[in-house]
Amino acid sequence: MSSALAIAGVTAVLRDLLNDGLINHNVAGVIGSSVTVSVGPPDRVVPANGTEASQLNLFLHQVTPNPGWRNEGLPARDPSGRQRLANPPLALDLHYLVSAYGGADLHGEILLGYAMQLLHETPVLTRAAIRTALNPSPDVGGDLPPALRALAEAGLDAQIEALRITPAQLDGEEMSKLWTAIQSHLRPSAAYRVSVVLIEGRRPVRAPLPVLTRGPIDPASGRERGVVVAPGLVPALPTIERVAPADGQPAMRLDQPVDLIGHHLDGADRTVQLANDRFEIDAALAASGASEPGRIRFEIPAASADDFPVGAYRVGAQLRRPGEGEARETNRLGVTLAPDLVGLPLAVARAPDGRAAFTLSFRPALRAGQQVALLLGTREIAPEPFTTPTTSLDFVVADAPLGSHLARLRIDGIDSPIIDRTAAPPVFLDRRITIT
Numbered sequence: 200m201s202s203a204l205a206i207a208g209v210t211a212v213l214r215d216l217l218n219d220g221l222i223n224h225n226v227a228g229v230i231g232s233s234v235t236v237s238v239g240p241p242d243r244v245v246p247a248n249g250t251e252a253s254q255l256n257l258f259l260h261q262v263t264p265n266p267g268w269r270n271e272g273l274p275a276r277d278p279s280g281r282q283r284l285a286n287p288p289l290a291l292d293l294h295y296l297v298s299a300y301g302g303a304d305l306h307g308e309i310l311l312g313y314a315m316q317l318l319h320e321t322p323v324l325t326r327a328a329i330r331t332a333l334n335p336s337p338d339v340g341g342d343l344p345p346a347l348r349a350l351a352e353a354g355l356d357a358q359i360e361a362l363r364i365t366p367a368q369l370d371g372e373e374m375s376k377l378w379t380a381i382q383s384h385l386r387p388s389a390a391y392r393v394s395v396v397l398i399e400g401r402r403p404v405r406a407p408l409p410v411l412t413r414g415p416i417d418p419a420s421g422r423e424r425g426v427v428v429a430p431g432l433v434p435a436l437p438t439i440e441r442v443a444p445a446d447g448q449p450a451m452r453l454d455q456p457v458d459l460i461g462h463h464l465d466g467a468d469r470t471v472q473l474a475n476d477r478f479e480i481d482a483a484l485a486a487s488g489a490s491e492p493g494r495i496r497f498e499i500p501a502a503s504a505d506d507f508p509v510g511a512y513r514v515g516a517q518l519r520r521p522g523e524g525e526a527r528e529t530n531r532l533g534v535t536l537a538p539d540l541v542g543l544p545l546a547v548a549r550a551p552d553g554r555a556a557f558t559l560s561f562r563p564a565l566r567a568g569q570q571v572a573l574l575l576g577t578r579e580i581a582p583e584p585f586t587t588p589t590t591s592l593d594f595v596v597a598d599a600p601l602g603s604h605l606a607r608l609r610i611d612g613i614d615s616p617i618i619d620r621t622a623a624p625p626v627f628l629d630r631r632i633t634i635t
Contacts, residue, residue, distance in 0.1 A: 201354040205396045206262065207346070208333055208353035209293055209362065212324055213257055213393070214238050215332035217297075220317035221255075221310075230306050241298055242383040253306040255314050258296045260377060265290035265395040268360075278513075280476065284405055289398040294367060296377070298388040311387045318391060324362040329355045358397045367392045437463045437529045439495075442514060447620035450537035450613060451512075453501045453562055456487070458494050459516055461529065465492040466518040468526060473499075474513045478566065482506060486516070499536070504563040505588075509538050509610040538562070538608050538615045544631045545606075547599075555599035555634050561608050561615070564588040569611050575632060576604040596634075603633045 201208070217236045221227070227234050235254045237244060244256050268290030275287055297314050301307035321328075333350045355362065367390040369377065378385050414424030429435045438461045445455040459471070469486035488496045495516050499507050515531035541560040549555045565571055567587040573580045573594050582592040605627055608615045619626050 201358045201396060201398050202352060202401075203398055204350055204353035205355055205358075205398050206259070206291070206293065208329075208350045208355045209324075209393055209396060210238050210257065210259055210295075211347065211350050212329050212332040212355070212362075213295065213364075216321060216324075216328070217255055217257065217314055217317060221313060224313055226310065226313050230303070230309055232302060232306075234310065240383075241296075241378075241381050241386070244298075244300055244383075251300055251302055253302045253310065254300050255310050256298045256300065258298065259293055260296050260381075261294040263292045263294065265292050268395055268397065278476075281479075282405055283402055286400040286402060286404060291396045291398065293393040293396060295391045295393065296388055297391065298386045300386055307387045311389060315389055318364050318366075322364055324355075324364065324393075326356040326361075329362075355396075360395050360397055362396070363394055365392050365394070366390070433462055435463060437461070437466075437516065437518060437520065437527050439464075439515065439529045439532055442532050442534045444534070448537070448616050450535040450616070451499065452537055452539050452616065453499050453504055453507075456496050456498045457514075457534070458496050459514065459529075460494055462493060463520065464495050464516065464518065464529070465490045466520045466523075469495055469516060469518040471495065471497040472515045472517060472528075472531070473507070474531070475508075475510050476513075477510060478508055480507070480512075483517075486518075501562065507536055508563055508566045509536055509569065509613055511535050535613050536563070537613050538610050540606060540608050540615050540630060543606060544603075544629050544633065546633045546635065549599050549601065549634050553598050555596045556594070557632065558591055558593050559606075559608065560591045562590055564590045565592070565610060571608070571610050574607040574609055574614070576600075579609075599634045601634050603631045606630050606632045 214236050221234050221236070230253055232253050235252070237254060237256045238258070239256065241256060241258055244254070245251050268288060271290065272285055272287035275285060276283055297311070297318070299307040299309075299311035299314065301310070333353060333355065369390045374385075374388070412423050413426070416422065417424055439459045440461045443458040443460055444451045445457065448455075451457050467490070469490065471484045471486055472481065473484065474481045484497050484499065486495050486497050495518075512534055513531040514534050516529045517526050518529075519526045538561050541562060545557060545559075547555045547557045559573065565585075565587055569587075571582060571592065573582065573592075575596065578596075580594055580596055582594055585592055605617055607617050607630070615630070617628055617630050619628050
């Protein structure tokens, strides 16, 4: 793969190709004047005094993703975004405009003809040509500017894909728009595409260890067992199919059991992993209860409330299956941890000015950056100013309505439970604030 210098390296190689071709074909002798190849934008080719020399200009006017390579390679990072897994290549197509300038009649047409012939006869930039262009001889390399000397490290000659030059068609409208954007006078031009430039980062990634064996050794044959095919639609791997918090609630709560339902979940050393990317939490909890093939049960103890804020988590399990020496990890599913209001039901007296003030306690603690509000019936109420972390909030309700109102604490869009889902039909829990 190439480095970030590859784009400039391609331009330098093409300029070298055109320069050598013009010299080999003695184009200077044909037109009777010296010929140069520039790589600047067309509006800078003709000097301010207006004197136009005979020359070719190579202009990189567009860079586009290569459709064949853009999805190649592994994702750069794991789902948490913290661990780099690979350096997927940045695959690019380079679009060039070759323009011919003439100091006399027909010079532009002659130069463009030779340039198009050279590019037609060189559809692929060979590795030897790239090395020659980007690695000048020692007696010349010391006189080059630092930017050109740095191109020797571009890695173009070592990338897996060869660089191919193909003509590109620009109709009259596209050519007119291009030259208008350049703000320069139109010159005889031809468009080309160079594909594909592969730029790869050099950041360290997680490197997996090599495979020692493909299963245990068969004592009879002395061969590795390899892949075992088990007929059936259920994979013979520990798998979690759904997360079932206690009492049919949609979210986990502190000190309440949570069941991970699936298959092949029995074994020894069973632990549950909970990960929250926002707060960079990756914790392990011991499973509770007996080992069952279809369920792993765990709970977040209230004593660990400081370690688990309200939010969305990814939950999975690790266990050692019967007859196996290495632990296996299950897949991970999403689940939320909801806040719990403490001290409800609550009776509050309304002040003469119509306001009702009270303090609500809850768990787990509210952390910095989390959004919080109280839903009193259908009304949303913001808390009084507070300092995080905190497990209590003060509320003042203006024009407080008399009566008994259901109360929910909403943190980052996750509500404290308010429905008893064990009843048939469901009923509201006694999570009420009565204003008298």
